[in-house]
Amino acid sequence: MVRHHLSEDPNWWRQAAIYQIYPRSFKDSDGDGLGDIRGITSEVGYLASLNLDAVWLSPFYPSALADGGYDVADYRNVDPRLGTLVDFDEMVAALHDAGIRVFVDIVPNHSSNLHVWFQEALASEPGSPARERYIFRDGRGDNGELPPSDWPSHFAPSAWTRTTNPDGTPGQWYLHLFAPEQPDFNWDNPEVQEDFLTTLRFWSDRGVDGFRVDVAHALKKDLGEPFRSKPVFIDFDNPLSGDDVLFDRNEVHDIYRKWHQVFEEYTPPRVAVAEAWVRAERRVLYARPDELGQAFNFDLLLADFDASAFKRIITDNIALAKTEGSSSTWVLSNHDRVRHTTKYGLPAGYDLREWLLSNGLKLDVDYKQGLARAQAATMMILALPGSCYLYQGEELGLFEVANIPFNQVQDPIWERNHHTDKGRDGCRVPLPWSSQGTSFGFSTGQAHLPQPSAFARLAVDAQSGRDGSTLELYRTALKLRRELQSTEDYEWIETGNPSVLHFSRANGWQSVTNFGSANAALPPGQILLSSGQHDSGVLPGNTTIWLKR
Ligand code: GLC
Numbered sequence: 358m359v360r361h362h363l364s365e366d367p368n369w370w371r372q373a374a375i376y377q378i379y380p381r382s383f384k385d386s387d388g389d390g391l392g393d394i395r396g397i398t399s400e401v402g403y404l405a406s407l408n409l410d411a412v413w414l415s416p417f418y419p420s421a422l423a424d425g426g427y428d429v430a431d432y433r434n435v436d437p438r439l440g441t442l443v444d445f446d447e448m449v450a451a452l453h454d455a456g457i458r459v460f461v462d463i464v465p466n467h468s469s470n471l472h473v474w475f476q477e478a479l480a481s482e483p484g485s486p487a488r489e490r491y492i493f494r495d496g497r498g499d500n501g502e503l504p505p506s507d508w509p510s511h512f513a514p515s516a517w518t519r520t521t522n523p524d525g526t527p528g529q530w531y532l533h534l535f536a537p538e539q540p541d542f543n544w545d546n547p548e549v550q551e552d553f554l555t556t557l558r559f560w561s562d563r564g565v566d567g568f569r570v571d572v573a574h575a576l577k578k579d580l581g582e583p584f585r586s587k588p589v590f591i592d593f594d595n596p597l598s599g600d601d602v603l604f605d606r607n608e609v610h611d612i613y614r615k616w617h618q619v620f621e622e623y624t625p626p627r628v629a630v631a632e633a634w635v636r637a638e639r640r641v642l643y644a645r646p647d648e649l650g651q652a653f654n655f656d657l658l659l660a661d662f663d664a665s666a667f668k669r670i671i672t673d674n675i676a677l678a679k680t681e682g683s684s685s686t687w688v689l690s691n692h693d694r695v696r697h698t699t700k701y702g703l704p705a706g707y708d709l710r711e712w713l714l715s716n717g718l719k720l721d722v723d724y725k726q727g728l729a730r731a732q733a734a735t736m737m738i739l740a741l742p743g744s745c746y747l748y749q750g751e752e753l754g755l756f757e758v759a760n761i762p763f764n765q766v767q768d769p770i771w772e773r774n775h776h777t778d779k780g781r782d783g784c785r786v787p788l789p790w791s792s793q794g795t796s797f798g799f800s801t802g803q804a805h806l807p808q809p810s811a812f813a814r815l816a817v818d819a820q821s822g823r824d825g826s827t828l829e830l831y832r833t834a835l836k837l838r839r840e841l842q843s844t845e846d847y848e849w850i851e852t853g854n855p856s857v858l859h860f861s862r863a864n865g866w867q868s869v870t871n872f873g874s875a876n877a878a879l880p881p882g883q884i885l886l887s888s889g890q891h892d893s894g895v896l897p898g899n900t901t902i903w904l905k906r
Pocket of ligand 1: 424427428464535571572632692693
C-alpha cells in the first residue's frame with residue numbers, strides 16, 4: 358500500500374468524510390464474537406478503499422457494557438476483550454499510513470459505576486471529596502426514601518438511584534441522566550475538569566486526531582437546592598437562554614474553551630465534534646473555532662425524505678455554521694438511530710419505535726425504495742460543503758434488524774422501559790464481510806448480536822467490484838468528492854419542480870436530487886455519477902445525479 362503523509366493543515370476536517378466504527382460490531386480478530394481493535398487494523402485496506410478522511414471509533418474502553426461501552430470504567434485504556442494499548446497504537450499507525458485520521462469518543466457526562474472514582478465514592482462518607490466528584494444528595498421524605506428531585510433519566514424512569522451504606526442501611530442518592538450504571542460527574546469539581554484534560558492529552562499524545570464528545574450539552578447542571586423541576590425532557594424546544602436546569606447551560610462552553618487550548622498544543626491542532634441535542638441556533642455555539650470546531654447536525658437524520666425539509670435544513674445549517682466560523686456537518690445514520698435505508702422504506706413519519714416493537718412485522722419495509730432514497734440522500738450530502746459522518750454498514754446498504762429475539766436484546770433501554778422500547782441494537786448488528794461462513798466473516802465465532810440471513814447478499818465480498826452495488830457507489834462518490842471539493846460555497850439552482858433540489862459548487866460541480874417518485878427532467882451537463890439507473894435526459898424518482906457544467 359502507498360504510504361500517505363498526513364497534512365498539517367489545521368482545517369483538514371472542515372470538509373471531511375468521517376466513518377463511524379462501532380468497534381464491537383466491525384470485525385472480530387480472535388473468534389470471541391466481539392469486534393476488536395486488531396479487527397479494525399486488519400481492515401485498514403477496506404477503509405482506505407472507501408476514500409475516507411477519518412474514522413471515529415465509538416468507545417473501546419474497559420466497560421461492563423451496561424450501555425454498549427458508553428459506560429466507561431477507565432478512560433485511558435482499551436477493554437481487554439478488544440485488545441491493548443499496543444494494538445491501539447498499531448491501529449493508529451496503520452490508519453495514518455493509509456491516509457486516514459482517527460477520532461475517539463470521549464464520554465464526559467458520566468462514567469461507569471465501575472470506575473475507581475465511583476467505587477471510592479460509594480465507600481466514602483457523604484460530603485467526602487470522593488463523593489464530590491459525582492452528584493450525591495440525601496433523599497427527600499422523613500427517611501430520605503424519595504429521590505432528591507423529579508428529574509427523569511433518558512433511559513427511564515428516575516435519574517436518581519439510592520445507594521446502600523457499607524452497613525447495609527439505605528444511603529444517599531446519586532444522579533445519572535442515563536442508566537444507573539452511568540453516574541454523572543460533577544463538572545463543578547476542578548479535579549474532574551483536570552482529569553478530562555489529562556485524557557485528551559493521553560489520546561492526542563498517541564496520535565489521535567480528534568474527539569467525538571458524547572452528550573456534550575449536559576455537563577453543567579444547576580445543582581442549587583431546592584432543585585428546579587424539569588418535567589419536559591429531551592426535545593428541541595430547550596430554551597435558548599442557556600439557563601435550563603440540566604441541558605445546554607451557558608457555562609458548558611467554558612469547558613470546551615479549555616479543551617480547545619489543549620487541542621492547540623498539537624500540530625495540527627486537535628478538533629472535536631459535539632453530540633449536542635439542542636436547537637440548531639444553540640448547537641453551532643459548540644462548534645465555534647475556539648471550542649470544539651464541529652457539532653453533529655442531526656436535522657437530516659430526523660427528517661423525512663422530503664425536498665422542502667432538506668432544502669430548509671441545508672440552507673439554515675450552512676448559514677448558521679458560517680455565522681460562527683465553522684462548517685456544517687451532515688449525518689443520516691449512527692449507532693443510536695434506525696438505519697436510514699429502513700427509515701426511508703417506511704411511510705413518512707411512521708413510528709419507528711412501534712415498528713421495532715412488533716419485530717418489524719406490522720408493516721413491510723419497501724427496502725428497494727428505502728435503499729434508492731438512502732443512496733440519493735447520501736450522494737446529496739456528499740456534494741454539500743461541510744463534513745459528512747457515515748455510519749459503518751451504510752456503504753453496504755444494511756437495513757435495521759428489527760427481529761432480534763427479545764431475549765437477545767442488549768440495549769438497556771429495553772429493560773428500563775419495561776419492554777415497551779426495543780432500543781438501538783438493530784443498527785449495531787455486526788457487519789457481513791463474506792456471503793458465506795460463520796457470522797458472514799465478521800468472526801470465526803458467533804456474532805454477539807444475531808445477523809439476518811439477508812446479510813449474505815449485502816456482504817462486502819458480494820458487492821466489491823460489482824457495478825451498481827451500494828459499496829461501489831460509495832467508493833466512487835467519495836473518491837469523486839475528494840477530487841471535486843474546493844471552497845465551501847454552494848448555490849441553489851431553481852428547478853421549477855418542488856420535488857427536485859439542485860445546487861452547484863465551485864468548478865461547475867452540480868448535484869440534483871429527485872425526492873419524488875415520478876421522472877423529472879435532468880438538467881444539461883456531463884454526468885459524473887448517478888445513484889441509480891437512468892435514461893438519457895431523465896432524472897428518475899428517488900435519485901441523485903452529479904453533473905459537471
Ligand atoms: C450518546 C450515545 C449513546 C449513549 C448515550 C449515553 O447519546 O450516542 O449511544 O447511550 O450518549 O452515553
